[in-house]
Amino acid sequence: MSAARTQEFRVVGKDVWRVDGRQLVTGATAFTVDYPQRDMLVGKLLGSPHAHARIRRIDCSKAKALAGVHAVLTYEDVPKTRGPIGRRADLFNRVPYTRAGQDHPEPSPWDYFLLDDKVRFVGDRVAAVAAETTEIANAALRLIEVEYEVLSAALTPEQALESGAAVIHDEPDVLHVKDPQHNTCSGVDVTVRDPEAGFAQADTVVEHTYYAQRVQHAQMELHAVVSYFDEHERLVVICSTQVPFHVRRQLATALGLPVGKIRVIKPRIGGGFGGKQEMVIEDICAALTVATHRPVCLELDRFEDLTAARSRHPMRITMKTGVKRDGTLTANEMVALVEAGAYGSHSPTVPTNTGNKNLPRYRCPNVHYKFDAVYTNLPIAGAMRGYGTPQGAFAIECQMDEVVEAIGMDPVDFRLKTTVREGDCDELSPHIYEVEAQNADEGEDSSWPIASCGLEACIQRGAAAIGWEQKRKAYALHNAADPVVRKGVGMCCLSQGSGVASIDTANATIKLNEDGSLSLFIGAADIGTGGDTVIAQIVAETLGLDLEDIVVYTTDTDIVPFDSGAYASSTTYVSGNAALKAAEEIKDSILEVASPLLGVDQEALRLKDHHVVSTQGDKRISLKAVSMHAAYVLKEQIEHTANFVSPVSPPPFAAQFADIEVDTETGQIRVVAFVSAIDAGTIINPKLAAGQVDGAVSMGLGQALIEEMAFDDKGRPLNRGLVDYKLFKAKGMPKLTTIFVETYEPTGPFGVKAVAEIPVNGPAPAVANALKQAIGVRVFDLPLSPERVLRALGKMD
């Protein structure tokens, strides 16, 4: 039984303006580099020219002697403190991210240094310079003399796993790495019931291997930091980050400073997409400030951002599926070989999503999921929108179409039959998370029930919108005539999460001003998504206010309460729930103050349109008057902080459909139309949600068709910028249709789930499945480039 929306909304569900909208469109918005400080120096990094090398000698004397150079830092100048950079990073050698009810923490690799005497990928940090101008800093970089001992490099996980491969993390004190001697960073191997028995029961077993390539966030705003000591001699770090509190903690470890001496401020952000979900350059910029006691600005250029920042994990995924003739799945197995790149970062957790955000979407009693994440001498794979899910979605959704073909069903009919529904349970995720908490007690169910699910309607409405039945038939006829331009329509189903269960943490503080306006302090980092607006809508809805009555504070670790950050589609669900709780506490306080003023019991009062009104409707007082009374007569500051951690991560669902044309002479794919039908619960702000979908589809189509980070045989990056790392532009986009299938998630604020990530997962499998219809052969590797299409058609070696 699902909860249903029982109320009419005032602000929720409305296309209200973004709280930062006017400033964005007038150019008034200030990003990190718009906060210059007096006497600020420019920071620059020297990157390694080698994929794997030890620094034998480094001589900075000429660089230091250059006029205008204030600091040159190498591994010789900083403590060799190892630390983690990924989400589950630590302080004081105790891993903070412990799931509720668990004593044993989930480790994150302690394999990262501020600066090291070893470099592990081309572009890895060798030295940092702070100088008075960019020109001087660049000149200083050229004056640094480095003598390298070049080591053999592993450029694929397969190479890294070979016996005799160079050990990438041979430092003796590396911690929380699964098997450093064999370059294995992390891994998981879990089963639900008995997959082997499942395969034995199947009428058909289908097995294929799929490959998802390395792509990059390519967010508009580059990684940038401004650091300085303030007048209290505290280190202030203004940075373009999704995780201000994690950066604060990680900086403390890296610099050996107490957390209380560091203040991290996140101004407006020009895109994150996961690339800013860890400390990236904040530590080295801050180290330059520590060394010079001067403000320093360090901003990566696009080449550095593409290579020395983070990227999506490349994965080779083998799917093995047992199915009965009627479409019933008997077993589903996913085995992923994951490329971590040079440092562990998010590698213990990203690939968990690959399985648990995909496999539970299909009703199947026996499931096996396994991954190994392996170090290579290539850039660091980190968090990226979808967080491991897109790679798994590509594999499983292509695989399901192969299964469909094997048993002669229609892909839509198959999915209507086999995908989960409300009341089903996700049995895999608790295994992966090893949640042995409350609900793991004997006799209790350790699976996660799905409380809201609009997937069936997503499939149906999406199929209707793309014209599935007609096109599927028409294109079969069209292609049968063997034209140069073939046509195909493909689809896929998707699921994701709403935050990370029992991990993601949000707090919200609300302060009532004397005029009835509110100051809203949330740790949630709006990274351009409109998160601040959506949370303000939730608060406004709760209190009968308008957005204009609420000032939302930019995240500042000194001022806002703790929040684990903006990632995992968590802001609206997790931070929104915290804000809702805080708003309800504020409401209670307001009604408590108003009650004697109106002579009406608190229980018989409610907030409506800036007034406290009696449910009888006969008494009313303005919120302004109540606020003035509280401030100046009762002399109380009404202010509440509320906390939210979710025991579950309610999945949003979606079906996506692609209608394509393929030129069989050039191998070029053109996506003609693309439909996204999405169940993200209640949609708080339709325009912002639709913007999320448009952006995600563009990013997903990039992964499907044109994006790939490429390297030469020495591990040197071949993409130098956005000229040769291609992104979808408005002009190349297909016609987009977005349908929100609204359900009401009972655990979400006003029924919401998440929307930010799920639409990025589907373009690759939907297009790949359409391609299969168009050309009759499967392309198993991404991107679906002209070369691969021609190769699949046998027209190219």
Place this chain on the structure above:
Amino acid sequence: MSAARTQEFRVVGKDVWRVDGRQLVTGATAFTVDYPQRDMLVGKLLGSPHAHARIRRIDCSKAKALAGVHAVLTYEDVPKTRGPIGRRADLFNRVPYTRAGQDHPEPSPWDYFLLDDKVRFVGDRVAAVAAETTEIANAALRLIEVEYEVLSAALTPEQALESGAAVIHDEPDVLHVKDPQHNTCSGVDVTVRDPEAGFAQADTVVEHTYYAQRVQHAQMELHAVVSYFDEHERLVVICSTQVPFHVRRQLATALGLPVGKIRVIKPRIGGGFGGKQEMVIEDICAALTVATHRPVCLELDRFEDLTAARSRHPMRITMKTGVKRDGTLTANEMVALVEAGAYGSHSPTVPTNTGNKNLPRYRCPNVHYKFDAVYTNLPIAGAMRGYGTPQGAFAIECQMDEVVEAIGMDPVDFRLKTTVREGDCDELSPHIYEVEAQNADEGEDSSWPIASCGLEACIQRGAAAIGWEQKRKAYALHNAADPVVRKGVGMCCLSQGSGVASIDTANATIKLNEDGSLSLFIGAADIGTGGDTVIAQIVAETLGLDLEDIVVYTTDTDIVPFDSGAYASSTTYVSGNAALKAAEEIKDSILEVASPLLGVDQEALRLKDHHVVSTQGDKRISLKAVSMHAAYVLKEQIEHTANFVSPVSPPPFAAQFADIEVDTETGQIRVVAFVSAIDAGTIINPKLAAGQVDGAVSMGLGQALIEEMAFDDKGRPLNRGLVDYKLFKAKGMPKLTTIFVETYEPTGPFGVKAVAEIPVNGPAPAVANALKQAIGVRVFDLPLSPERVLRALGKMD
């Protein structure tokens, strides 16, 4: 029965470094003008050349045409919104300062305009300019053509009260002014029991009239404002103020903006002394920003600061005292004619202190206090350290010496006999405050009991320190020989308050960081006193921490909880109590988290030296570990906001003693030694408290001897700066001795009362009383200038 200190302190009572000390001595501290904004304009004001005039015509066309001028504002450009500027100011036409339990608010004069077509004193605002440089702004001021209709001016209260005097506030909509047609701003007339009967019972009735002159704060940092619109299009006003929240509210009224759109930030402040206890130039600077949409910096120069800012209320006070031969007082009457200056500002409240912080110090059954505050065409009298008390102290303490002389007692013996002691009650203050609250119910005592009083010890220890008995006798002998240089020793007793009872409001928010450090948000505005340090000491003491563990936030109305501001010696007592409560709530939360970790009941745990320890002493865990557990395992932001409003204002007490020499040929007084013996309860930080006393004595000696704001017969100021407005410098100061007589005030945090104001009250009467011994005649008017001394000696007309 007094409470006593029952604990040993760790941080309280220690000379710990100021939290802002290192920055102050290294010059790193940022004051208002150290926050320049990009594209900032310079603001300048055109002051009136006439004491009283109507603007008949004003032509700004030439000024506006000058290149680099961005705005010229006159009364024609801004709404004529009247508003109040004093402490008890209002918003929305409802006066906010209502005493607890009272429905009727205390009004403040609504007699002030952003700009008006009438000027009421020389220097009153005529126009404001915003330009690209100071030079251009000054040139623009010279180009403004004004045609005045000069009106007759009242330069003394007596002139203003004469029938036929020009009405200074003849605007029709003036509000909360006692009798505008007769230039009377405010007044009070209260009695305790029957003064006339008291005089009838007396053996002797002594009556004299005393005069305390107009002096100025002359704080180091001039009035300064930087205003701008931030990237959220909110008006940010950085200003050197004592009352950020009041300024925010008053700005809202003046500019017609909602409170929620205004953010007031108080950086470090270079002295306030009451001169920054109201909106002074914040409104006009902000109006220039509104007009130009550009940042504007407006800083008064010393001449403007001396004349167009605020000053102490000049008062002519008649004392009439009935006394019995044994020194028993039978009636005490104080009648004050108070000069308000051109606007009402703090005039309804400053003169209440004149009576109620002085008369209750003497045991006397019958008391009468009356004042009238009268408008004149001279600068605005506002709040100033002591807030009306020094003028009353001068009158009553000189008067008591006259009484002593009349009955032939020793001044010290008389005061030991007649001043109040612990357990006595202040019967007058509740009358003046008209507190009809809780304790005014029938049968209950409506007086304020004195819960701690070290006055007897102050008198005794101060007398011993100055060498009272010996000197009094020796100087009598010395003077009897009629030498050119005469000698005298004089003394006085003092009392003050600790905040304003049932009005002053403080809130404190404390946020626990994951490393066990704290963020402390207090609205209390440290104006250079060290208030931030003292409150941090209170929090550190409560939580077993050091000052280094606490970051205290500069007041920012967006971020810190509401506080009525820094004045009335309230910070340590009122804001300290709020901080103590918040710290205790944080302590409870910490112990609650630690209890299951240690397996010890919460009640059996306490905080000590950065650890939670069991009272048995057998279990301990570091605060860091507890904080990490709260943040990452329980995932809770421990944060509390606590509120404090005091029903009483426990008086600190003091006795001050002056040892002087008088040159009877020049009339010059030299203060040789000065002793302050002060009961301010527990002293939290002895060095800071002693600094407060030294500064106050220097200020009090200025009022006693050399400071006076003087005007010519057109009301034009004669003091142009600190060359002709003399202040005491280190070189001219006497030997200072400060003795803290520590009592334990049960209502104060760790037993504190207040220290900031009381020592400013005594130098004038102590020196005047010493002068009486030295020259044998009384000088009734301040300052005790050479001219007045010579006149008293009959050597000058």
